[in-house]
Amino acid sequence: MIVTITPNPSLDRTYELPTLTPGEVNRAAHDRLDPGGKGVNVSRALTAAGHRTTAVLPLGGLSGGLLSDLLRRQGIDVAAVTIAGDTRINVSIAEDGGGLTKINAVGPELSAAESAALLALVRDTQRIGRGTGNDVDWLACCGSLPRGLAPEWYAQLVAQVHSGGARIALDTSGPALLAALSARPDVVKPNREELAEAVGRQVTTVGDAVDAAGELRKRGAQQVLASLGADGMLLIAEEGSWFGSAPVAVVRSDVGAGDASLAGFLGAGGTGPEALAAALAHGAAAVQLPGSVMPTPADLDPAAVVVTADIPLERPLRG
Numbered sequence: 569m570i571v572t573i574t575p576n577p578s579l580d581r582t583y584e585l586p587t588l589t590p591g592e593v594n595r596a597a598h599d600r601l602d603p604g605g606k607g608v609n610v611s612r613a614l615t616a617a618g619h620r621t622t623a624v625l626p627l628g629g630l631s632g633g634l635l636s637d638l639l640r641r642q643g644i645d646v647a648a649v650t651i652a653g654d655t656r657i658n659v660s661i662a663e664d665g666g667g668l669t670k671i672n673a674v675g676p677e678l679s680a681a682e683s684a685a686l687l688a689l690v691r692d693t694q695r696i697g698r699g700t701g702n703d704v705d706w707l708a709c710c711g712s713l714p715r716g717l718a719p720e721w722y723a724q725l726v727a728q729v730h731s732g733g734a735r736i737a738l739d740t741s742g743p744a745l746l747a748a749l750s751a752r753p754d755v756v757k758p759n760r761e762e763l764a765e766a767v768g769r770q771v772t773t774v775g776d777a778v779d780a781a782g783e784l785r786k787r788g789a790q791q792v793l794a795s796l797g798a799d800g801m802l803l804i805a806e807e808g809s810w811f812g813s814a815p816v817a818v819v820r821s822d823v824g825a826g827d828a829s830l831a832g833f834l835g836a837g838g839t840g841p842e843a844l845a846a847a848l849a850h851g852a853a854a855v856q857l858p859g860s861v862m863p864t865p866a867d868l869d870p871a872a873v874v875v876t877a878d879i880p881l882e883r884p885l886r887g
């Protein structure tokens with residue numbers, strides 16, 4: 569089974585409207601509330617695809633209670649540390665035609681005891697599964713670190729999870745990503761901006777992304793699954809390198825699309841071109857759904873996915 573950990577989860581409130589007019593009262597045509605946070609979304613997508621998963625997370629306040637209820641209603645197994653602070657609420661404003669404005673709250677500050685309790689809960693979840701048919705194959709740790717957790721927190725987690733015998737997928741950015749690389753995560757999943765930030769130079773072509781991913785591998789990442797938005801995804805690993813794309817006619821909301829991709833990748837084994845194709849199919853399906861709704865197998869169109877080892881290095885990236 570696949571365990572996810574989201575140290576800074578959220579309730580995601582989405583407002584859909586034709587056009588956002590800043591500085592005025594805008595009235596939404598539709599609104600929705602989804603459980604959020606990157607690891608939470610990975611668990612939602614895995615559950616939608618019929619995989620066993622547990623979402624480990626800190627929860628606090630009324631918002632934390634609501635997040636827990638929403639997850640249980642969606643049939644997601646939750647293992648939570650109760651914290652003193654309030655779980656954050658993030659807001660997305662989705663305009664017709666694909667424009668998206670997102671405001672992510674900073675979230676609660678975790679105490680040293682709460683931070684240690686979270687690491688202990690991951691260890692227990694991994695230990696309890698062992699030998700019961702629920703062995704943890706992968707642990708996906710995703711999203712920003714809340715205040716109170718040092719940038720090295722993910723590095724500590726990678727070492728702990730490896731010593732318990734599971735593989736680890738890491739989707740984070742900035743100092744937390746850089747600090748975790750030397751602990752040799754099995755896969756990291758940066759987007760184009762995160763790749764550029766990590767290597768300290770611009771990424772304007774597919775070839776630039778390949779070079780940046782190669783640098784992350786040199787610094788310790790075993791595989792790099794890089795999402796390049798509408799241009800596709802790259803998988804750079806010891807066994808080989810592949811590029812893939814999955815064209816989408818109309819983007820409705822790309823919130824959580826990267827999380828859906830990671831779920832597709834891990835659900836398909838977490839290595840090789842078939843897993844990359846599954847990641848692309850999940851990401852393409854997710855952007856066509858409202859808010860951060862995660863795709864079910866019926867939403868996927870695997871025939872639209874193209875994966876090749878012949879990487880178009882010179883191709884410029886859009887946007």
Ligand SMILES: O=P(O)(O)OC[C@@]1(O)O[C@H](CO)[C@@H](O)[C@@H]1O
Pocket residue numbers: 576578580603604605606609658672710711712713823824825826827860
């Ligand atoms: O602030 P972070 O942790 O970087 O990102 C949080 C978040 O934007 O990521 C998910 C989409 O990937 C949303 O559910 C959530 O609101």
